[in-house]
Every structure is written in C-alpha cells, then in structure tokens.
Amino acid sequence: MNLSNAGYRNSKSILFQSVIVFFAFLITIPLIIVLLYIIEKGVLQVNWHFLTNVPKPVGEKGGGIVNALVGSAIMVGVASVMALPIGILAGIYLSENSKSKLAYYSGLCVDILQGVPSIVIGIVIYYWVVLTIGYSGLAGSVALGIMMLPIVIRSTEQTLRLLPPSLKEAALSLGVPYHRVILKVIVPCGFAGILSGIMLSIARIIGETAPLLFTALGNSFLSTNLLKPMESLPHVIYYYATSPYDDWHDLAWGASFILLMFVLLLNIITKVITRKWKIQL
Amino acid sequence: MENTIVKAENYNAWFGDNHVVKDVNISINRNEVIAVMGPSGCGKTTFLRGINRMHELIPGATAKGKILLDSQNVLDMNVIYVRAKIGMVFQRPNPFPNLSIYENVVAGYLLNGIKVSKADKDVIVEKSLTSSALWNEVKDSLHKKGTFLSGGQQQRLCIARAIAMEPELILFDEPTSALDPISTSSVEALFHELKTKYTLIIVTHNMQQAARVSDRTAFFYMGELVEFDDTKQMFTAPADQRTQNYITGRFS
Numbered sequence: 001m002n003l004s005n006a007g008y009r010n011s012k013s014i015l016f017q018s019v020i021v022f023f024a025f026l027i028t029i030p031l032i033i034v035l036l037y038i039i040e041k042g043v044l045q046v047n048w049h050f051l052t053n054v055p056k057p058v059g060e061k062g063g064g065i066v067n068a069l070v071g072s073a074i075m076v077g078v079a080s081v082m083a084l085p086i087g088i089l090a091g092i093y094l095s096e097n098s099k100s101k102l103a104y105y106s107g108l109c110v111d112i113l114q115g116v117p118s119i120v121i122g123i124v125i126y127y128w129v130v131l132t133i134g135y136s137g138l139a140g141s142v143a144l145g146i147m148m149l150p151i152v153i154r155s156t157e158q159t160l161r162l163l164p165p166s167l168k169e170a171a172l173s174l175g176v177p178y179h180r181v182i183l184k185v186i187v188p189c190g191f192a193g194i195l196s197g198i199m200l201s202i203a204r205i206i207g208e209t210a211p212l213l214f215t216a217l218g219n220s221f222l223s224t225n226l227l228k229p230m231e232s233l234p235h236v237i238y239y240y241a242t243s244p245y246d247d248w249h250d251l252a253w254g255a256s257f258i259l260l261m262f263v264l265l266l267n268i269i270t271k272v273i274t275r276k277w278k279i280q281l
Numbered sequence: 282m283e284n285t286i287v288k289a290e291n292y293n294a295w296f297g298d299n300h301v302v303k304d305v306n307i308s309i310n311r312n313e314v315i316a317v318m319g320p321s322g323c324g325k326t327t328f329l330r331g332i333n334r335m336h337e338l339i340p341g342a343t344a345k346g347k348i349l350l351d352s353q354n355v356l357d358m359n360v361i362y363v364r365a366k367i368g369m370v371f372q373r374p375n376p377f378p379n380l381s382i383y384e385n386v387v388a389g390y391l392l393n394g395i396k397v398s399k400a401d402k403d404v405i406v407e408k409s410l411t412s413s414a415l416w417n418e419v420k421d422s423l424h425k426k427g428t429f430l431s432g433g434q435q436q437r438l439c440i441a442r443a444i445a446m447e448p449e450l451i452l453f454d455e456p457t458s459a460l461d462p463i464s465t466s467s468v469e470a471l472f473h474e475l476k477t478k479y480t481l482i483i484v485t486h487n488m489q490q491a492a493r494v495s496d497r498t499a500f501f502y503m504g505e506l507v508e509f510d511d512t513k514q515m516f517t518a519p520a521d522q523r524t525q526n527y528i529t530g531r532f533s
Contacts, residue, residue: 098342166375170439173335173367174389174446184392190377 026071035260038249045250051258054222055236058245059133065255067222068236069192074224075216075232076206078141080198083148087201088194090149091156098161107157112148113201122211137223137230138147140145147208148201155197159190193278196270202265207259233259284310285349286450286480287332287408292346294327294336301327303504311449314476316495316512317484320532329452329484333367334360350450359407366503368443368451373378373459376442383423386410387436389446402425402492405445412478413441414471433464440471444479451475452482457490466496469494488528500524 049064056063090106093266097103123142130141141149161184171181187194209232218239233255242254287309294302302324309315317325330336331344334355346352355363372510376385386406388396397405406423410416415437419430427438428511438457443451457465472494475481485491491498492512499509500521508515508524 046390056434088450118435166371166373167377169335169338169371170375170377170442171388171392173333173364173371174392174442175363176389176392177361180392180394185377185379189377191379 005203009095014046014060019200023226031095038253038256038260041253042255042260045046045254046257055220055248055251061247063247063251065231065233065236065251065258067180067219067231068233068255069258070222070224071216071219071230072206072234073234074226075137075141075144075212075230076202078138078226079205080202082141083145083201084120084198085151088156090185091153091194092160092187094153094157095160096182100153107131110150110153112249113146114154118208119148119210119213122214125211126214133227135215135217135229137216138226139233140212140230141226143211143215144205144208151201151204152197155200156190159193159197163189185205192273195277196274199266199270199273203263203270206266207234207263209238213238233262268270286311286351287351287482287490288347288349289328289332290347290349292328292344292348294324294331295342295345296327296339297341301504302344305506307499307506307509309480309482311480312476312478313497314472314481314483314495316491316498317482317501318486318488318491318498318527319501319507320527321486324504325484325499326454328501328506329454329482330445332450332452332482333364333369333439335364335369354362365393365446366448366450368441369450370436370443370451370453370456372455374432374439376430376435376438378426378428380401380427381424382419382430382438385427386441386445388442409441409445410438412413412475413437414467414474415441431464432460433467436460436464436468437471440475442469444475446478450480452480453481455484455486458486465490488516500527502527 019066026064026253049062051064051069052066053062053064055065066134090110094103094107094110111142124147125143129142130136167185167189168181171185172178212232212235216235218235219229219231223230237252237255237259239252240248240255243249285308287307289305289307292302292305301322305328317329319325322369325359326334332348332350335342336342336344337360337418344356346356348356348357350363350366367495377388380388380391382439383402383406384391386409387397387402389395390402390405402446407416407420410419414432418434419438427435430438457468460468469490472481483491483494495512497510500507500511500515500519500523502523508519508521510520515524516528519528
C-alpha cells in the first residue's frame with residue numbers, strides 16, 4: 001500500500017472530525033439563545049403576586065397567571081387520567097403481540113395519530129365535544145389526551161420490547177398466570193421507561209396551544225369547573241403576547257418563563273429517572 | 282409403576298409444519314438424574330419444554346400424545362398448575378431484576394399472590410438457598426438485588442427459586458452453557474445433592490456433563506428418542522449405531 005499521501009488523508013480525517021464537533025456544538029446554540037432571552041424577559045415578572053393572581057384589566061398594574069397555572073394543571077391532569085391507562089395497556093398489547101395483524105394496524109394508526117397536526121385534533125374535538133357541551137376544560141383535556149396517546153403507547157411498547165423474553169419465561173415457568181406476569185414482572189421491570197414516556201408526553205402537551213384555542217377557549221378568571229372555559233399557559237401567552245399593551249406583554253413573558261422552566265424540569269426529571277431507576281438486567 | 286414420575290407416551294411436537302419431536306416414549310423414575318443429549322436441533326429442548334408445557338408458548342407450536350405426570354396427562358391439566366408443580370431452570374440465569382435475592386427465592390409465591398407469613402417465608406428462603414448451596418454466600422445480602430450476583434450464583438438462585446415451590450421434578454435446559462467452568466462445577470455438584478429429594482431432567486449439549494452427573498441418559502437424534510439407558514452402559518456400549526457415532530464425535 002502506498003502511504004505517501006498518509007499525511008493528507010490524516011488531515012482529511014481531522015477536518016471531518018472538526019466539522020462534526022462544530023455542528024454538535026452549533027445545535028446547542030438555538031436552545032441557549034431562547035433560554036437566555038426568555039429568562040431575561042420573563043424572570044423579573046415572576047414573583048408570588050404573579051403566581052397567585054388573575055390578570056388585571058389594561059392600565060392596572062400587576063396581575064398574574066394563576067388562572068392559567070390552575071387551568072393547565074387541571075387539563076393536563078384530566079388528560080393523563082384519560083390517556084395513560086389506554087396508552088399503557090395498548091403499549092403492552094403492541095409489545096406482546098408484535099406479529100399480529102391487529103398490532104400492525106393499530107401501530108400504524110398510532111404513527112399516523114402522532115403525525116396529525118394538533119390544530120386538526122382541536123377541530124375534531126370542537127365538532128365532537130364543544131358542539132355538545134360547549135367550550136370547556138373537559139374538551140381541552142380530551143384534545144390533549146389524544147395528543148398524549150401516541151407518545152405513551154410507543155414509549156411503553158419500546159420499553160417493554162427491550163426486556164428479554166427469558167424474564168417472561170422465568171415467571172411463566174413458576175406457574176404465574178399471564179396477567180400477573182405482565183403486571184408483576186414485565187411492567188415493574190419496564191417502569192422507569194414507561195414513567196419517562198409519561199413525563200415526555202406531559203412535557204409535549206403542556207405547551208400545546210392549537211388544540212386548546214377552540215376547545216378550552218381561555219378564561220380571564222380563575223375557574224376550576226371542567227364544564228366551563230378554562231385558561232392554560234400556552235393560551236395565556238398567545239393571548240397576551242398578541243395584545244397591543246406592554247404590561248400584557250410582560251405577563252406573556254412571565255408565563256413563557258414558567259412554561260419553559262416546567263418543560264425543562266420535566267425533561268431533567270425524565271433523565272434522572274431513566275438513569276437512577278433503570279433496572280440492571 | 283409407583284416409582285415412575287414422568288412418562289411420555291407417543292409424544293409429538295411441532296413448530297408449525299416442522300415435526301421436531303417424533304413419537305417419544307420414555308419413563309422416568311423418581312429421584313433419578315436424567316441427562317438428555319443430542320446434536321443441535323434434535324428436539325431435546327423441545328421435549329423438555331413439552332413436559333411443563335412451555336413449548337406451547339411459542340406461536341405456532343403444537344403437541345400431541347401424552348405426558349403423564351403422576352399418571353395424569355399434563356396436556357389435559359391446567360397449565361398454571363402443571364408449571365407450578367414442575368420446576369424449571371433455563372439456559373441463561375434469569376433472576377427477576379426488580380426483586381431482591383430474598384424475593385427472588387419466594388417469587389413463585391409472591392407473583393402468584395399466594396399469602397405466606399413472614400416467618401414461613403424466612404424458612405423457605407433459608408431452606409431453598411441452603412439446598413442450592415448459595416445460603417452461605419448470600420445470607421448477609423438477602424435484600425440486595427439478585428442481579429448483582431455472579432453468573433453461577435444467579436443460576437443457583439434460579440435453582441433455589443424452583444426448589445422453593447417444592448416441585449417433584451425440576452427441568453434444566455442446558456443450565457451451565459452460559460457459565461464459566463468454576464460456576465459449572467458448582468452447579469454440577471448441586472445435582473448430586475438435589476437428587477435425594479427431586480427428580481432432575483437435564484438437557485445438555487455437553488457429553489462429559491451427561492456422563493458426570495446423570496444416572497440414565499436419553500439420546501435424541503432428528504426428533505427421535507434413539508436410545509435411553511444407564512449412563513455407563515450408554516457411554517461404554519451403546520446399542521444403536523447413531524449413539525455410537527455421536528459419543529465418538531463423528532457428528533455433533
């Protein structure tokens with residue numbers, strides 16, 4: 001082999017490596033810029049008053065976003081109650097019966113559902129729910145729940161599929177019935193993965209605005225009634241940021257900061273869970 | 282007849298159209314160690330997994346004939362009952378990674394939701410771990426996860442888990458093929474101890490192991506039970522030419 005151009009080839013390798021390192025570094029920049037900007041604009045708005053009061057009318061000083069905090073919490077909570085059992089059970093089915101026709105088609109549907117634009121889900125819920133019971137937190141929860149489903153299903157499925165089949169055989173060979181094998185062995189062993197899927201799905205839907213626009217509508221007052229319009233964090237940002245008043249813009253920045261911190265926190269918790277609770281196989 | 286614990290009568294097993302176990306007739310006595318050997322794909326593992334009906338877990342797998350356990354056909358019995366009565370140890374140690382050593386031993390009770398008092402559990406754990414020659418090594422770390430043990434220890438933990446259910450019969454599917462030589466000898470030494478209380482059927486790929494540990498040996502070839510005889514007889518003067526060829530290493 002002719003090694004006369006080894007130096008040239010070596011420098012090509014170094015160049016290539018520098019390029020990929022550069023781009024790996026580059027992708028962190030947008031996040032850092034967004035973070036810094038929102039922290040700069042938003043952090044000063046956040047104080048106890050901001051977290052415990054409803055927005056004030058134009059011209060009045062102060063006001064907060066407690067209605068949005070409570071509304072988002074309620075809607076995400078109700079969405080989780082509806083979506084998690086369905087999502088986890090469906091995920092179990094898909095991981096257990098990956099070769100069946102039903103698994104193929106329902107897996108396909110999950111993928112398509114994941115790709116459906118959130119505004120489309122909003123409009124469907126508008127026709128199904130809002131036209132029967134009116135603009136309400138419940139309608140918003142249903143829309144968010146549907147958005148959670150694909151993430152929960154796929155993460156459950158993928159987590160459980162990674163478990164070795166020998167684990168199931170060990171339990172079955174002890175005479176443990178199938179449902180107990182799933183509930184007592186398979187699900188606990190995949191618990192960290194399932195939980196992180198749940199966290200990520202919450203992080204995903206908490207910032208969804210489109211499906212809430214014409215379902216939960218928004219509400220300038222604190223409301224905990226699921227059957228009445230409800231405010232949410234992303235909607236409060238949208239609503240106040242597009243208004244022409246400066247104090248309202250500040251409110252929107254403050255809400256953005258809270259939302260961002262929340263999503264960040266969820267992602268960090270997810271990382272910690274997967275690292276700490278991961279079961280050594 | 283009293284002494285027979287398992288008896289297969291014209292047992293056949295398939296994977297889809299693939300006929301992997303053909304008309305096997307065999308009768309196994311209590312407190313015997315039986316080695317089942319044969320080349321890869323000869324049906325020995327399928328036959329073993331047929332005894333506690335693990336075979337049928339594989340999609341498309343079917344079985345016909347009789348396997349009599351205490352003169353009851355396991356193919357007609359409730360599968361959960363069959364598997365609880367027959368212990369099984371697998372090729373790779375598979376302790377439950379979410380359970381401690383202690384919980385792993387009593388896993389058969391825990392997972393089945395059988396209520397056992399703490400005192401009884403303590404007794405079962407100590408007895409089973411003592412029988413599997415693991416007690417002295419783990420008695421101070423019973424509440425650590427079982428997956429922190431070495432491979433050989435994990436395999437003995439799996440044996441303890443099988444023993445804890447008080448089976449009459451324990452099936453071993455190539456139990457030492459994933460273990461190092463030292464762990465292998467510790468597991469083999471166990472077979473001699475276990476024989477006094479249980480009947481053992483050991484599928485092995487390793488002829489020396491079959492010769493070392495078993496009282497009688499069954500030789501499977503192409504899905505048929507070719508020969509079943511005293512281990513000594515089998516390895517010194519086999520009746521069938523195919524057995525002769527196998528043990529002299531003409532094929533493997």
